[in-house]
Amino acid sequence: MLNIRQITGAALKILVYFLKIISVSVFICYSALASQEIISMPNTNIAPSVEDQNVGNFPIRFNLITLASYIVGQSIIFKLFIKNISQSDLTISVARNVPDYDVIVLDSQGTLVWRCKDDSEIVRLGMDEDQTIAGGQVWEFRCTWKQNNQNAGAISPGLYIAKASLLVNESNIFSVVRQFNIK
DSSP states (O other): OOOHHHHHHHHHHHHHHHHHHHHHHHHHHHHHHHHHHHHHSOOTTBOOEEEOOBOTTOSEEEEEEOBSEEOTTOOEEEEEEEEEOSSSOEEEEEESSSOOEEEEEEETTOOEEEEHHHHOOOOOOSOEEEEEEOTTOEEEEEEEEOSBOTTSOBOOSEEEEEEEEEEETTEEEEOOEEEEEEO
């Protein structure tokens, strides 16, 4: 015959077991909800666009992404995304090994402070060749600016503008223009 201690002990074990199941279930549900919030939450740290892209009659989207704010001395990464927004393949003439892209940074007076091409270790071959970007395909490029000016001197805190260009079929196309702050 079972005594009260055995029944109580068994009941407690069952209760602890169910509490563990409930706490794991709550954690999983909370994690899933939190992930959905993070996924659906817009990124408010992206630098605002101050000018639209200018890609002529090419069916592409050319975007430049950087953060809205940086600390003096912090390396700044610029990401370029070129997307064929059509359903068809697009053949474009670009530099043979690496498309001829550039990012320039201007200060609040519009003075050129830095350009990616001058700071890049990438050697671009002068010869052009036709390359195909498939429908929906995205090309991504990066430039990193160490917050130095063209004379390798330090820059001042303030408002800056970043613009990107890409040489396609012997014409420059331009990305959106981003405004960011260095504090």
